[in-house]
Amino acid sequence: MNALIDYTLHLADNALILGHRNSEWTGHGPILEQDIAISNIALDLIGQARNFYQYAARLINDSTLQGAKAPSPGGEGVGGEATEDTLAYLRDVKDFKNCLLVEQTNGDWAKTILRQFFFSAYQFYLYQHLQHSKDETLAAIAEKSLKEVTYHLRWSSEWVVRLGDGTEESNSRIKKAVDDLWVYTDELFEAASFELLATNEGIAVDLSLIKNNWLKKITDIFDEATLRFPSREGQAVRWNGKDGKHSEHLGYILAEMQFLQRAYPNNYW
């Protein structure tokens, strides 16, 4: 049960944090049409996060009823039932289970696009498998979200190609983004302990099944965009976000996001 809750929270956190990052672009996009597009992706991701959080809250509340101690419920010391909002707004950095990739700063349009592309390609193959999960709710959310993710992947792929094969400047900017973000892609395929447990129960997706598809997708688009993979040598050691070991960025995201709930606790908004 705990593995299922953690896995659901992990899926939710990934979607929420990237959605939140994308929403920082709203009103500031490079052109009106793309401002709308990136905001739309933010909305889709936050919608997915809400579905996962609502399910996690239900699981947590059920398991609390049965007397089990649920992991990281609505934050330590928070009474009452877990809800989508207690899970999003009252947990601290160490409880968040998102990958490091999604919490990285927006940077320029190239970095935002590439982060989206890496993640959407991952989410695309992940949800394709997850829709056959033994857990019916996760399967249903994955199936419903897959249409959205298919669009995110197409949109971000097209932009990677456009920037890679556009001007000298756009090419050098997206190359820099590749150098900056490539190091965070390993983590997508390194299963955390709750993922292994949930995979054994037929709930979570076996990440080894999707890694090659992901790599092939990246290779194809990089070819079209005239981009190459950076060398692995000399890259810094990264911590593991899924286990709550995040980059410094997440703390600031949460400080901003959770401000009202923390400053005026126990209110209805």
Added chain:
Amino acid sequence: MQIINEEKIFADKIDEEIKIEPKDWMPDQYRKTLIRQISQHAHSEIVGMLPEANWITRAPTLRRKATLIAKVQDEAGHGLYLYSAAETLNISRDEMLKQLHSGKAKYSSIFNYPTLTWADMGAIGWLVDGAAIMNQVPLCRCSYGPYARAMIRICKEESFHQRQGFEILLTLSKGSKAQKQMAQDAINRWWWPSIMMFGPNDDASPHSKQSMEWKIKRFSNDELRQKFIDVCAEQVKILGLVLPDEKLKWNEETKHYDFGEINWEEFRNVVNGNGPCNKERLEARVKAHEDGAWVRDAAAAYSEKRKSREQKAVA
């Protein structure tokens, strides 16, 4: 001779409530008035995204966050419809943006006020969108076809935004003492700027008379303002809050609310660039545009390359 006929055809259409369409002959001044008004309106949508986007990352619940993103995104969409409507009058979006960025074109002054608390999202929805709707509903019958049609779509979404804003305030008004105070404070700050949105008094409004004759405008500034005040004075009772005007009082004779003196000096100051956030708003727009230049260049270069590759493939 030709011109006289065209002028008559135009005037007859206006009289008979037949829409003027992009290819129809129209007086130069009619075209200029529309370009000024529609582009100002489009700019207002785009600049208007900023004060609300300011709270997206701090929205208090996931539902509120999603709704706010969707709302700001709607405003971007309105900007798009309106820029397209203005483009039918032979001006490009680039040109309009240049005018915005240089300060030559105006946008609604209301967006030069800061959003300080979450309650401001409610007050903007209820009051600012409310005032905008009051102004915009008659524009659905504007004599220029593309503008009228854009406004029909926009008004539908705006009334949804207004209800959302009112609901934010209603929730706060039923909440804790601090939440109620937050709501009252937001209303105190947004009320007067909102009623200034209808523009100067009729006797001080330079463009109004001609616009009414051309049926671009259907009601005077003061008529619309009075209507808005009458509605809000009732709605605020549902919130259990007050409008910050001691002179606001129902007048049994006129069947309207009397209200206090508007601070027109503040209005002129903000219009002329000296509001609390004029500089920040314009800088944010210019920065987004300048930071996006290389992105737009890349997209254009790529599309050129693709075209020439396709042509080679055909040859």
